Amino acid sequence: xxxxxxxxxxxxxxxxxxxxxxxxxxxxxxxxxxxxxxxxxxxxxxxxxxxxxxxxxxxxxxxxxxxxxxxxxxxxxxxxxxxxxxxxxxxxxxxxxxxxxxxxxxxxxxxxxxxxxxxxxxxxxxxxxxxxxxxxxxxxxxxxxxxxxxxxxxxxxxxxxxxxxxxxxxxxxxxxxxxxxxxxxxxxxxxxxxxxxxxxxxxxxxxxxxxxxxxxxxxxxxxxxxxxxxxxxxxxxxxxxxxxxxxxxxxxxxxxxxxxxxxxxxxxxxxxxxxxxxxxxxxxxxxxxxxxxxxxxxxxxxxxxxxxxxxxxxxxxxxxxxxxxxxxxxxxxxxxxxxxxxxxxxxxxxxxxxxxxxxxxxxxxxxxxxxxxxxxxxxxxxxxxxxxxxxxxxxxxxxxxxxxxxxxxxxxxxxxxxxxxxxxxxxxxxxxxxxxxxxxxxxxxxxxxxxxxxx
Amino acid sequence: xxxxxxxxxxxxxxxxxxxxxxxxxxxxxxxxxxxxxxxxxxxxxxxxxxxxxxxxxxxxxxxxxxxxxxxxxxxxxxxxxxxxxxxxxxxxxxxxxxxxxxxxxxxxxxxxxxxxxxxxxxxxxxxxxxxxxxxxxxxxxxxxxxxxxxxxxxxxxxxxxxxxxxxxxxxxxxxxxxxxxxxxxxxxxxxxxxxxxxxxxxxxxxxxxxxxxxxxxxxxxxxxxxxxxxxxxxxxxxxxxxxxxxxxxxxxxxxxxxxxxxxxxxxxxxxxxxxxxxxxxxxxxxxxxxxxxxxxxxxxxxxxxxxxxxxxxxxxxxxxxxxxxxxxxxxxxxxxxxxxxxxxxxxxxxxxxxxxxxxxxxxxx
Numbered sequence: 001x002x003x004x005x006x007x008x009x010x011x012x013x014x015x016x017x018x019x020x021x022x023x024x025x026x027x028x029x030x031x032x033x034x035x036x037x038x039x040x041x042x043x044x045x046x047x048x049x050x051x052x053x054x055x056x057x058x059x060x061x062x063x064x065x066x067x068x069x070x071x072x073x074x075x076x077x078x079x080x081x082x083x084x085x086x087x088x089x090x091x092x093x094x095x096x097x098x099x100x101x102x103x104x105x106x107x108x109x110x111x112x113x114x115x116x117x118x119x120x121x122x123x124x125x126x127x128x129x130x131x132x133x134x135x136x137x138x139x140x141x142x143x144x145x146x147x148x149x150x151x152x153x154x155x156x157x158x159x160x161x162x163x164x165x166x167x168x169x170x171x172x173x174x175x176x177x178x179x180x181x182x183x184x185x186x187x188x189x190x191x192x193x194x195x196x197x198x199x200x201x202x203x204x205x206x207x208x209x210x211x212x213x214x215x216x217x218x219x220x221x222x223x224x225x226x227x228x229x230x231x232x233x234x235x236x237x238x239x240x241x242x243x244x245x246x247x248x249x250x251x252x253x254x255x256x257x258x259x260x261x262x263x264x265x266x267x268x269x270x271x272x273x274x275x276x277x278x279x280x281x282x283x284x285x286x287x288x289x290x291x292x293x294x295x296x297x298x299x300x301x302x303x304x305x306x307x308x309x310x311x312x313x314x315x316x317x318x319x320x321x322x323x324x325x326x327x328x329x330x331x332x333x334x335x336x337x338x339x340x341x342x343x344x345x346x347x348x349x350x351x352x353x354x355x356x357x358x359x360x361x362x363x364x365x366x367x368x369x370x371x372x373x374x375x376x377x378x379x380x381x382x383x384x385x386x387x388x389x390x391x392x393x394x395x396x397x398x399x400x401x402x403x404x405x406x407x408x409x410x411x412x413x414x415x416x417x418x419x420x421x422x423x424x425x426x427x428x429x430x431x432x433x434x435x436x437x438x439x440x441x442x443x444x445x446x447x448x449x450x451x452x453x454x455x
Numbered sequence: 456x457x458x459x460x461x462x463x464x465x466x467x468x469x470x471x472x473x474x475x476x477x478x479x480x481x482x483x484x485x486x487x488x489x490x491x492x493x494x495x496x497x498x499x500x501x502x503x504x505x506x507x508x509x510x511x512x513x514x515x516x517x518x519x520x521x522x523x524x525x526x527x528x529x530x531x532x533x534x535x536x537x538x539x540x541x542x543x544x545x546x547x548x549x550x551x552x553x554x555x556x557x558x559x560x561x562x563x564x565x566x567x568x569x570x571x572x573x574x575x576x577x578x579x580x581x582x583x584x585x586x587x588x589x590x591x592x593x594x595x596x597x598x599x600x601x602x603x604x605x606x607x608x609x610x611x612x613x614x615x616x617x618x619x620x621x622x623x624x625x626x627x628x629x630x631x632x633x634x635x636x637x638x639x640x641x642x643x644x645x646x647x648x649x650x651x652x653x654x655x656x657x658x659x660x661x662x663x664x665x666x667x668x669x670x671x672x673x674x675x676x677x678x679x680x681x682x683x684x685x686x687x688x689x690x691x692x693x694x695x696x697x698x699x700x701x702x703x704x705x706x707x708x709x710x711x712x713x714x715x716x717x718x719x720x721x722x723x724x725x726x727x728x729x730x731x732x733x734x735x736x737x738x739x740x741x742x743x744x745x746x747x748x749x750x751x752x753x754x755x756x757x758x759x760x761x762x763x764x765x766x767x768x769x770x771x772x773x774x775x776x777x778x779x780x781x782x783x784x785x786x787x788x789x790x791x792x793x794x795x796x797x798x799x800x801x802x803x804x805x806x807x808x809x810x811x812x813x814x815x816x817x818x819x820x
Contacts, residue, residue, distance in 0.1 A: 076666040077637075183755045184518075213517040214693055218737035218751030225748070240666065247739035247749065270741070284671035286696030287742045288735070290719040301675065302668045304622075305636045 027068035030103075031202055031234050032088060037061050037097035039083050043310065056309050057083040059258035060097070062336065065202070070228065070235040072249030072266075074242055074281070076306050080258040081238045085206045088236065089123050090114050101202070119149055122195040126207035128187030132179040138165070138190050139175040145197040164193040168223060185216035192223065196231070204236045209244060221248060242285050246270055251342075254278045257309055257317040260336055264343035274343060274350040276300075277318045316348065324349040475553045478505035479687050480529075480655055485547035487521070487528050494760040498524040500711040502547075506704075508654065511681065511688040513702030513719065515695060515734070517756045521711040522691045526657045529689075530574055531556055531564045551655065570600040573648035577660035579640035583632040589616070589643045590628035597650045615646040619676060638669035642676065649680060656681075657689045662697060674700050695738060699723060707731050710757050710767035713790060717797030727799035727808050729772045732816045743820070750819060766802060774811060778802040 162172035616624035736750030
């Protein structure tokens with residue numbers, strides 16, 4: 001398979017001759033950068049179709065994807081993760097914010113403007129039954145990208161398609177078969193072959209395995225893994241299954257109601273989640289180990305359902321279901337802030353870390369209700385780890401601030417812009433207190449993206 | 456299934472002697488076949504198990520392994536008319552609390568259905584009627600089995616909604632299904648199936664359509680309700696995590712047959728069938744260190760019309776050549792006892808399987 005991968009770079013000349021594109025991003029460089037991205041779907045009512053509200057599916061998110069890495073996006077249904085996927089592939093037009101691909105602003109490009117970029121950004125869809133046209137043979141389906149882009153691969157389209165089919169583990173002789181002749185896992189492979197046809201740089205996979213059986217899931221996960229190593233792909237993988245996301249991702253973004261709650265390196269996130277929502281989400285995953293049956297107490301049960309994205313809760317969006325919620329959480333939205341190297345969190349009272357708003361009054365009503373559901377043991381445990389980690393972080397803090405100041409120099413203009421924006425959002429949160437001042441300070445520094453300075 | 460009779464009291468009598476069993480629910484050699492234009496689909500082909508009151512049986516397997524067909528078979532829901540002129544062909548015995556259901560009068564089974572045995576379906580949105588309020592649907596289920604007036608029945612419905620954790624049940628009872636969220640609909644379904652205090656509850660993929668946080672709520676609810684009502688529960692799922700949470704016993708299905716059955720701990724810690732190994736290896740796990748690679752089962756699930764000859768799993772089995780004389784491709788393996796109350800259907804010898812599990816499979820998981 002590996003020599004096939006080498007062929008591939010050669011066989012698609014169009015890849016390098018793309019006129020509008022900058023040069024390939026080297027591994028580790030930022031491939032995709034998203035700032036303040038929003039998508040509000042209008043709700044219209046009445047005869048005149050007046051807009052009466054909006055579903056705030058994605059409501060201001062910032063992140064970066066580096067070339068060669070995999071960003072996993074998790075969250076409950078309705079948190080906006082699929083909308084986010086469609087925004088970064090520009091299948092939807094953002095309401096506000098900016099999407100940059102290889103340094104080029106693609107936020108408001110039209111259909112024609114996006115066309116050359118479609119080669120570089122591809123998508124794999126969730127449902128392999130509805131994403132393949134039942135009246136086309138798989139040969140037609142997989143060769144469609146060549147036709148649409150006017151690419152003539154070396155050796156002809158048919159040969160190239162057959163090569164792609166064998167790359168994804170299908171029999172090339174099945175070229176003339178129809179999708180209904182394939183099983184779910186095989187169809188998903190066809191979808192992957194189609195996405196890979198033009199040798200893309202970024203592949204956005206929206207729930208690529210959730211429609212498949214467990215044994216087939218593993219096959220597809222391994223395939224995605226292999227393709228990444230062979231072709232140097234960059235993935236954004238959207239999924240709701242936390243164990244699958246852990247397996248495939250380098251970094252993970254946890255979304256809740258259109259916002260990123262926590263964005264961290266995989267191991268940090270799973271070993272010591274800092275956002276209470278992340279912690280609750282992970283504790284809810286059933287563990288395939290009957291010995292844990294009795295250990296019900298380890299689980300944090302969130303009450304109720306996700307609130308409506310039409311009218312998200314004020315302040316921190318999670319405060320209605322959070323057992324740590326205090327007064328400040330209901331009024332002030334916590335900024336996404338890098339509390340530990342490689343771990344950004346939007347929370348006033350993070351787990352495993354010093355409290356961001358320690359002097360705040362505990363909201364007894366909300367906290368009490370939720371606390372009943374959290375066993376005392378779990379709470380004591382988290383308090384102990386918090387203390388330990390806080391001590392550890394204090395020592396590393398000095399080096400971190402050094403990095404940040406360096407960043408301010410290089411990205412000065414950009415930081416100014418985001419700072420202005422941050423103060424704006426804070427102003428909206430009316431009652432400003434000392435804690436809030438601290439928060440906005442954090443917002444200023446958070447966008448400097450220290451990970452870029454790693455090298 | 457004759458080998459089962461050797462293992463003593465815990466196992467039922469061999470098929471043929473249709474004496475009433477001691478277990479609360481006993482299924483013997485159940486076969487459900489569907490005639491189609493392409494051939495006979497053998498969805499369930501010789502399945503036997505037992506379940507006691509207060510216990511939970513987990514049935515796991517891939518799609519098309521016959522899990523749901525089994526549950527519908529127990530409920531007596533494979534009837535004529537459903538599949539056009541063709542009838543599902545059902546044979547075997549299903550004993551529920553001393554009554555054999557397959558040979559019983561349909562009217563009698565109808566009386567049991569909903570009262571003695573109830574079912575929670577996978578997709579609550581399609582299982583609930585969109586035209587009636589949640590309350591009306593629960594009231595209907597209650598009044599079919601209890602001669603009470605509507606007011607009493609509605610009080611009972613409110614009580615049940617309250618029990619399954621729906622806030623403001625007296626108001627919510629008049630809502631339509633579309634006004635409920637996914638998790639609440641599933642709660643309403645559970646309320647409806649429990650309204651008559653059934654002794655047997657079958658949950659067919661009860662949490663597959665739900666988010667993890669809601670799934671955790673529903674699993675807790677099912678566990679609590681089982682403790683409270685003492686019913687027998689069959690939980691059907693493809694998620695090994697879910698069965699590990701709930702099940703006392705586990706039955707692994709492949710190609711319409713049981714390939715491994717036993718106490719949950721045994722099946723998880725000492726699995727003795729290559730398919731169970733495959734399932735365990737396919738799952739990324741949060742409770743372990745990050746695995747480098749998953750170990751998938753190669754190939755795809757078999758067609759139920761043309762099951763592979765011999766062991767149905769042989770084309771996907773990495774150890775198909777271990778037993779001698781090509782026996783895996785010619786002879787269908789029977790369930791043999793591999794431990795206390797633990798059976799597996801594999802041609803490899805006990806020692807071979809033990810060795811492969813401890814040396815090759817377990818370290819990689």
